[in-house]
Each structure stands twice: as structure tokens, then as C-alpha cells.
Amino acid sequence: MHLSPPMDINDKWGWIAPMQEGKKQARQHTGGMANLAGNVFESHFGTWRVVSALERLSVGEAARLALQLRKCDVDDWVEDRRAERHFFQLKRQKKISWGAVRSEFVSQLATKVKGKSVKVSLVVRTKLQRTKLQTSKSAVAGAQVLFFPGTLQPQEVLTTAPALATLRAASIGTSPTRSDLEVIWSSIDFTWQKVRKPGKFVGVARVLEALPDQNFPPLRHSWKSPPRWREAENLLREVRGLSFSLDGGYFIYDDGSGTKGRYSSRTSAFRKFVRRVLKMRPKNLDALRDIL
Amino acid sequence: MSRTELKTRSFSNLSTPEVKKELTRLLNEPSFVQYRDAMTKLGQQLGAAVKERISSKAFALVTTPEDADFLTRGMLEMLPRRRAHLACYWTSRHHFPGRADVATVTQSFVDPSMPRTVETVVIAKSIIASGCIVRTNLEKFLTEVKPVRILIAAPVMLSGAEKQLRDDFPPSISKRFEFLTFAIDSVQEGRTVKPGVGGQVEARLGLKGKSDRFSPALVKEWRAAMTAHA
Numbered sequence: 001m002h003l004s005p006p007m008d009i010n011d012k013w014g015w016i017a018p019m020q021e022g023k024k025q026a027r028q029h030t031g032g033m034a035n036l037a038g039n040v041f042e043s044h045f046g047t048w049r050v051v052s053a054l055e056r057l058s059v060g061e062a063a064r065l066a067l068q069l070r071k072c073d074v075d076d077w078v079e080d081r082r083a084e085r086h087f088f089q090l091k092r093q094k095k096i097s098w099g100a101v102r103s104e105f106v107s108q109l110a111t112k113v114k115g116k117s118v119k120v121s122l123v124v125r126t127k128l129q130r131t132k133l134q135t136s137k138s139a140v141a142g143a144q145v146l147f148f149p150g151t152l153q154p155q156e157v158l159t160t161a162p163a164l165a166t167l168r169a170a171s172i173g174t175s176p177t178r179s180d181l182e183v184i185w186s187s188i189d190f191t192w193q194k195v196r197k198p199g200k201f202v203g204v205a206r207v208l209e210a211l212p213d214q215n216f217p218p219l220r221h222s223w224k225s226p227p228r229w230r231e232a233e234n235l236l237r238e239v240r241g242l243s244f245s246l247d248g249g250y251f252i253y254d255d256g257s258g259t260k261g262r263y264s265s266r267t268s269a270f271r272k273f274v275r276r277v278l279k280m281r282p283k284n285l286d287a288l289r290d291i292l
Numbered sequence: 293m294s295r296t297e298l299k300t301r302s303f304s305n306l307s308t309p310e311v312k313k314e315l316t317r318l319l320n321e322p323s324f325v326q327y328r329d330a331m332t333k334l335g336q337q338l339g340a341a342v343k344e345r346i347s348s349k350a351f352a353l354v355t356t357p358e359d360a361d362f363l364t365r366g367m368l369e370m371l372p373r374r375r376a377h378l379a380c381y382w383t384s385r386h387h388f389p390g391r392a393d394v395a396t397v398t399q400s401f402v403d404p405s406m407p408r409t410v411e412t413v414v415i416a417k418s419i420i421a422s423g424c425i426v427r428t429n430l431e432k433f434l435t436e437v438k439p440v441r442i443l444i445a446a447p448v449m450l451s452g453a454e455k456q457l458r459d460d461f462p463p464s465i466s467k468r469f470e471f472l473t474f475a476i477d478s479v480q481e482g483r484t485v486k487p488g489v490g491g492q493v494e495a496r497l498g499l500k501g502k503s504d505r506f507s508p509a510l511v512k513e514w515r516a517a518m519t520a521h522a
Contacts, residue, residue, distance in 0.1 A: 186394065187386075269504070
């Protein structure tokens with residue numbers, strides 16, 4: 001694995017703050033967000049959670065993810081880990097009170113999952129909403145409030161989240177451009193849309209398997225060198241002026257005179273390059289450039 | 293150019309009769325030799341417009357592999373080459389349904405003598421539609437070099453591309469933009485601007501089938517000149 005252990009997203013980023021103990025619980029249920037499908041807020045939140053789960057998977061912490069999980073009161077997003085099941089309710093309205101979610105939260109917090117603790121979080125769009133809900137006298141005891149910025153652009157999530165630094169570095173290098181981040185984000189988003197099964201859990205390993213090779217080689221668990229790579233590597237080492245490395249899933253090269261590039265070392269393009277090196281046996285940089 | 297296409301095209305005040313003639317040549321199904329010639333001549337006209345707008349200090353010229361030997365070479369013929377620093381970016385384009393295209397850089401050539409700061413950077417592109425490639429190239433260039441002014445030069449642009457590009461960058465960057473173009477088209481069919489530059493540039497220039505990382509002659513010459521100078 002190439003990734004170092006992730007930081008605790010919730011602590012470091014400060015998006016989740018512990019809920020104060022609630023007081024008297026009302027019984028009224030005034031409804032929730034009936035349909036979040038197609039909602040940008042939900043989509044961004046979901047993709048962010050998938051990204052976080054991928055990062056944790058890299059250190060062996062698997063999770064199962066679900067949206068609209070069956071037979072749940074709080075079902076917008078659910079994460080199932082070894083010792084914990086975490087339910088999220090997303091609320092993008094400007095005005096939100098505990099009364100609107102109370103019965104669902106109380107019911108969900110009362111559920112038992114064998115061998116696991118149960119956490120229930122309310123996700124809101126602004127810090128002000130979070131603060132108000134945290135300090136509310138009618139807060140639901142045991143529930144948490146999570147702040148997820150409704151206006152955040154996808155690439156900003158990847159840029160600003162310190163917990164994702166290792167993922168960024170491994171996927172696209174240490175100084176990714178906004179376009180690089182958009183490709184990463186969109187790839188994860190579209191892969192999740194493809195593999196998710198509303199109502200059921202999907203393992204994050206399944207998401208990892210479905211990610212396109214060209215964008216995510218570093219996240220894979222192992223890299224198998226193309227046939228005869230060692231032979232090609234020895235030929236390349238003899239090309240004067242060329243420096244190269246196989247780093248984080250990429251073949252990175254620099255000809256020392258201004259040309260730099262990289263291949264994802266899992267793509268067919270890279271395997272073709274290896275075959276061309278073996279066939280053409282380049283002796284100098286000019287010959288090599290013709291087969292890149 | 294058909295009458296319908298004429299209605300969807302507007303010309304800028306940089307557009308001379310000679311420019312209009314070359315723009316029309318691009319559309320008249322010429323051989324790739326004629327197409328290359330027309331593109332080079334448009335590059336010269338664009339280069340002349342750029343020359344009036346750059347100072348006597350060093351400037352950077354950013355291009356794509358397909359434009360390097362024609363549009364960009366034409367521009368360079370009109371510009372003080374000794375003060376020019378070339379950068380060329382090879383990109384891979386990604387299409388996600390329902391979203392704007394996005395590209396990432398797979399290979400780059402940056403003049404080894406490129407200063408860390410330049411007075412002006414000129415981004416040369418044969419046509420700007422979504423602005424995806426211009427944005428990617430400029431983003432990459434800005435990670436290495438700090439320009440004071442950013443000239444974005446293309447013979448043809450799609451209506452709205454300027455706003456899109458401005459919106460893609462923070463105001464601190466986009467306020468430095470200056471767009472130079474001859475014609476603005478307002479119709480796009482699929483991913484092709486109509487009349488645009490007569491179709492997909494790589495195919496029209498006869499470059500289809502070339503390796504994704506082929507080195508344009510301009511880059512080879514530049515590299516050789518730098519090596520000789522060193």
C-alpha cells in the first residue's frame with residue numbers, strides 16, 4: 001500500500017462536533033427530507049464519504065456504505081464499520097429544528113445492532129445551523145450534528161480536507177491542479193453512482209474495484225509489473241539523460257531537457273510503451289521520445 | 293461557409309479581409325497541406341496582434357502539440373523569438389456524462405530557461421469551445437510560472453467561452469485575462485463548433501493516428517536549440 005494512515009477526519013477537519021446532551025424530548029415528528037435523489041448537497045456529501053471510506057480502506061479499515069437503507073428511520077446515508085453503525089440525516093433547508101427529526105432520531109438511536117455501537121448524525125449546511133442545534137434545549141440526547149458546506153465545490157473538498165492529503169498525493173501528485181481534482185472527484189462520484197444499490201449496503205472495496213484504472217492506480221492494493229518490465233527497465237536505464245521512477249502507480253519520466261511526463265503504470269498505454277521499448281531498444285533520448 | 297453559418301458567426305475588430313479569407317479556407321474542405329497553411333497564416337495574423345500587446349520583456353508561449361507546428365509557429369514568426377519561452381502540454385481529456393469535460397496533463401515540455409516570472413504569457417489554441425484544454429494548460433503553467441498578463445489567443449471562439457474561462461479561475465487570475473480572437477461562433481453540434489475551424493483540428497491537420505505523445509517539430513527544434521546553447 002502506498003498510503004499512510006489517514007488522520008481522523010472528524011477531529012482534524014472539525015466538521016463533526018459532539019452533540020450536547022439533550023433535555024426533554026418531544027414526541028412530534030414533522031417529517032424529514034422526503035426525497036434527496038438528485039440533490040447536489042446529498043451527492044457531494046455522499047461522494048465525500050466515499051472518498052473518506054476509500055482513504056480508510058487503504059489502512060485496512062473496511063466499511064459498507066448505503067443510502068436509503070431499508071427499515072431505517074434515519075436512512076439518507078449509513079456507514080457500517082467493524083464496531084459501529086453510523087446513520088446520517090441530511091437537511092439542506094435554512095430552517096431546521098430538532099422537532100422535525102426527533103421521532104426518527106430517537107427511534108434510530110434505540111435500535112440495537114449486534115456487536116456495534118449506533119451513532120446518529122444530523123447533517124446541516126452551515127456552521128451557524130450546527131451551533132444552534134448543538135446548543136438547543138430540545139436537542140435529541142446522544143445525537144450528533146455534522147456540518148457539511150452546501151456551497152463547497154467538489155474540488156474544494158479534496159483541496160481543503162487535510163485528511164485527504166495522502167489520497168491526493170498518491171493519486172495525482174503533491175501539486176494537483178483543479179482539473180486533476182475534478183477528474184478524481186468525478187471518477188469517484190460516477191463510480192459510486194454506478195455501483196450503489198439504494199436500500200442495501202455496498203462494500204467500499206467494491207467501489208475501489210470499479211474505479212477507472214487510468215485515474216486510480218495508486219489506490220489499488222498491489223501492482224503487477226507488465227510482462228518483461230525488468231528487461232525494459234534495464235534498457236531504459238541505459239538511455240543517457242533519462243531519469244524515471246515507478247512511483248505511486250505511475251511511471252514518471254524526465255528527459256533532463258524540459259520534457260516530463262507520466263503514465264499510469266496500470267494502463268494498456270503503459271504496457272504498449274513497455275512492448276515498444278523492448279522492440280525498438282532506444283539508445284538515446286531522441287529514439288526514446290519517438291516511442292513515448 | 294453557408295448563409296446559416298454566416299448568421300451564427302460574428303467577427304472581432306482584429307478580423308481583416310485576409311483573416312476572413314483564411315478562416316473561410318479552413319471550411320472549404322482543403323487538403324491537410326492547405327489546411328496547415330491556412331492555420332499558419334492565421335497564426336501570423338494572431339502573432340501580429342499579440343506583438344502589439346507585449347512589452348519588451350521576456351514572454352511565455354503556451355501551446356498544444358497539435359497547434360505547435362502551425363498556429364503557434366505562425367505566431368512565433370511575428371514575435372521576437374529571442375524573448376520567447378515555449379511550453380507545450382499534452383493532455384488527456386475525460387468526459388463525464390452531464391458534466392463539462394475536464395482534462396489532465398500527461399506530458400509537458402517547458403523551456404528549461406523559462407523564468408519563474410514573466411511579464412506576459414500567451415496561450416495559443418486553434419479554437420476555444422468549452423475552454424477545457426486552455427484551462428488545464430493554464431492551471432499547469434501557473435504552478436510553475438507567475439505571469440503578470442495572460443493573453444488567450446485563438447482564431448475562433450465559441451460564444452460564452454470567455455465567461456466560462458473567467459468563471460473557472462479566481463478573480464485574482466481572471467482579471468489578468470485578455471482574449472484575442474478573430475471570430476466568435478454561437479452554434480455547437482455535439483462537441484464541434486459550427487462553422488468553427490471546419491471540424492476536429494487534429495484530423496484536419498492530418499495528425500490523426502499520431503501517438504498521443506508525439507513531439508511536434510517546433511518542440512524538437514526548441515529542445516535542440518536549447519541543448520546547443522547549453
